[in-house]
Amino acid sequence: MMDIMANAVDFQTQLTSIMEMLAKTAIVEIGKLFEENSSLLRSEISRCTNQIESLRQKCHFLESELQTARRTAGKMNGTDAALSHSGLTDTGHRPAIDNVFGKEWCLNLWKHEESNVGQQEDQHLSSAVIIAEPVNLLDEEPDMVMIKEETFEDSSSDKTEEDQNKSLRGAVQEEIKRILPELDLNTLQNMINHLTFVVGVEKIEDLSLVEVTDLQDFLEPIQCRKLVKTFKQRDFFQEFNGQEDGTTNEITLTPISSTESLPEQPFISYYPANSDWVRSFQVPWDRMPAALVQATSNGERARPGPRREFVRIVVAAMQVLCPNPNLAACGEVARHIVSTYPQTFGDISEEGEQLGNGFSCLQRQLKTRVEHVNRDILEHRIRRPRRPTIKRSGHQDSSTMKKVRCKVDSYGCINWQPSAIPDGETPHSLEMKRKVAAEIFQSAGPRAAELPNVDDLMQQTYVYQRHMINSCPPPTISEIEVHWPFLFTERGLCRHFKTLTGIDIRSRFSETFISKAKRILNYFHSQKLKWNGEIQSLLNEIDDDTTASNNNKTAISAILLMMNYFKEKDNALFILADETSTKMSIENELTLPATPRLIMLGDTLLTSSKWFISIEGRVTHSIDNQMDFTAALSVFFGCFYVFNIEYEESASATLELIQRFFVRINPEGTKCTSKSGTSRRTGSAVQRKSQNFNPRVATFLQRLSEFEWKTSN
Incomplete structure (x- = not known):
């Protein structure tokens, strides 16, 4: 009996010591965990404190500026703009988004719709004095300072x-x-x-x-x-x-909106003074190769060999009238040829869609042949030198200060800025629906984007979203996120992209992206010895890597190969980050550029399995772990259209390839209007020519088509 009791005491003693050790270990681990998290929390608190202080100073400055402007305007009208402490009613109050008072996009929307709201709103809008309700961000005192605005015209x-x-x-x-x-x-x-x-x-x-x-x-x-x-x-x-005395009216010249249409007029080609021969030029159809004659009669594509032979014949006929035709003259001849046989000579995708203006490739072939023939004939190559471009200082400053999203950019869009609000809606109802959507996001988070009522709210307020995004100067990405948070989810952005362009980008990527990416890989693998060292080393890395999932690896490899082919650096589109990185750590540890980037989480770009998107130096979109790279790329590419962002010059060719080859948006012109670029040969800064269709993209698509035709036969 004594032995049993002694054993029980020993057991209790051992158990107590074990529990004490476990408790101490747990306390140590909890302390370590707390220290790790508290350091992040302290840094975030410090950052937020700095932001709050900056906003506080900005509010002080804006309040003083606003009061000064009110006093000045009041003196000009013969009365002083008074400050009022009285409360406001809803009568005569124009709906305004919190903290965006005076934004031009907001005022323009209400002003544009005043005549269409109906008789029920007339009594509010005809008020002689309209009072706005600013938000006091400086303190929490119940008595808020109200500023009476100047009298609006009716x-x-x-x-x-x-x-x-x-x-x-x-x-x-x-x-x-x-x-x-x-x-x-x-x-x-x-x-x-x-x-x-x-x-x-x-x-x-x-x-x-x-x-x-x-x-x-x-x-x-x-x-x-x-x-x-x-x-x-x-x-x-x-x-x-309308004045005879020479005095002038203060009338503002406003830019043409993309929603306004000009009266139709027949197209009249312009010919420079030294290109009058183009009017009388006759294409030598009778000398066309037999293979081309058969292709034109059957409506088939011209094969590379007969097409080049016909280009030589046409250029020889052109040089009889003009020894050195310029690019514009070559374009007019190419336009005529393509208009006669569009299926044979036109720039048409494999889906039957016209690429750009439809004749850029043939125009470039004609001009290249002209330069080749004249390479040793100096008198034919000499033209009147261009006058040097003289930029005024004011013009240079305005170009430098212009924001990246300030330009009116309806490129490739079918619903860029609706001119009227939906039937049955008023400005006030749109503002209420915006607030409801923001409250849903605040309470339920990003996953609320899957709710049907959220889709309805975002669709109904589409016109409101476009008026804000398209305003000039544009709002920041942070402002857009505050007021339209569902645009920063994968579903919300893709649905907005569909309304904007008429294309379901997720569906289009999922249908053809992998198959087209495999075609690009096959094109480079089959001619491996033809490429430079960078492409060859990338192909070896792709072959050696067996860890990445097949579809992700194929998609990423195709984009990286195209960037190397166009001599564009991968950091112009991608940023590599540690696999364990979070949104907060990326913003704190990495220097993010203003233009969009796809942040790849992994050891290498090929092995990345999680993705973020950054715009204007902050992470804006987090791609769900269950989605693949094509989903991340669709959101990344959609940002350029939804947020009205031009392509960066250093990645313009790759982005235009994605646009035309994968997404199949094929308007004339380009979404990169940068006037300067970097020479691929010397690396120095050069003037960038305006182009209808990026020649590097056109050349690649043509070579890919020719390669597949040769290998299939």
Whole structure:
């Protein structure tokens, strides 16, 4: 009995010591865990404190600026803008998004819809004084300072001003078309937007200050001189201002909106003074190779050999009339050939869709042949030298200061900025639905994007979203995220992209991305010895790597190969981060650029299995772990369109390939309008030529098609 009791005591003693050891170990581990997490928490608190202090100072500054502006405007009207402490009612109050008071995109939306709201809103909008309700961000005192705004004109005066702007814009457009009847609609629209956003034309009188250098990116020299000469004539402004005494009206010249259409007119090609021969040039169809004759009769694609032979024949016929045809003349000849046999000579994708203007590849082939024939004939190669481009200091400053998303960019979009709110909606109801969607996100998080009612709310407020994103100057990504948080989820962004472009990008990527990526891999693998050392080493790395999942590896490999082929650095699109990185650690430890980047989490880019997207130096989208690389790439590419961001010059070729080959968006022009670039041969900065279709992308697609035709036969 005593032995049993002694054993029980020993057991209890051992158990107690074990429990004490476990407790101590647990306390130590808990302490370590707390220290690790508390350091992150302290850094986040410090960062938030700095942001709050910065916002506090900004609010102080904005309040002082606002009060000064009110006093100045009040003195100009003969009365002082008073400060009021009284409360506000909903009567006469225009709906405004919190903390975005005075934003031009918001005011324009309400102003645009005032005449369409209906009789039930007239009593609110006809009030002589409209009061806005600012938010006091500086303290939490119950008595908030209210600032009475200046008297707005009634809806009739707003309508009158809008009519004046439209009348002025229409008059300028008609005058330009009268002077230059051959000018196409897209060039006219782009030129007026350039005059407004870049040059800084604000009133009709400012046109007299426009120089030839401001128009030379859009027009030929003679066209520029005609316009500038007309702009400088005094009668021109008197005619549009309707005044005989020479005084001017303060009428603002507004840019052409993408939603406004110009009257249709027949296309009239423009031929430079030294290219009149193009009008009388006849394509030598009778000398076309037999293989091409058969292809044109059957509506088939021209094979590489007969096509090159026909190019030589056409160039020889052109040089009889002009020894050294310029690119524009080659373009006119190519346009005529493609319009006659579009299926045989046109730039058409394998899905039957036109690429760009449809004749860029043939134009480039004709011009290349011209330069090859004239390579040893100096007198044929000499042309009148171009006049040096002289940029005014003001013009240079405005170009440098222009934000990346400030440009009107409806490239490839079918619903870029709706002109009217949906039927049955009012500005106030749209604002209420925006707040409901934001509250749902705040309470349920990103997964609430799967709810059907959220889809309905985002679809109904689409016009509201576009007016904010397309405003100039544009809101920051942080502002957009605060007011439209569901745009920063995979589902929300892809649905917005579909409404914007008419393309379901997730479906399109999932259908064809892997199969087209395999075609690219086969193209490079089958000609491995043909490529430079960088592509060969990447191909070896792809072959040696067996850890990545098959589809992810195929998709990533295809994009990396294309970037090497175009001589673009992978860090222009991708950023490699540690596999255990979080959103907070990435923002704290990495220097993120302003333009979008796809952050790849893994040991190498090929083995990455989790992805983030960053814009304007912060992580904006987190791709769910259950999704693959194609889902991450679809969200990344969609950001350029949804948030109105131009392609970065250092990755423009790869992005345009994704756009045209994978997503199949094929408008004319390019989404990269940078005027400067980097030479692939020397690495130095060079002037970038404006292009309708990136020649490197066009060349690759043509070579891929020719390679597959040869290997299949």
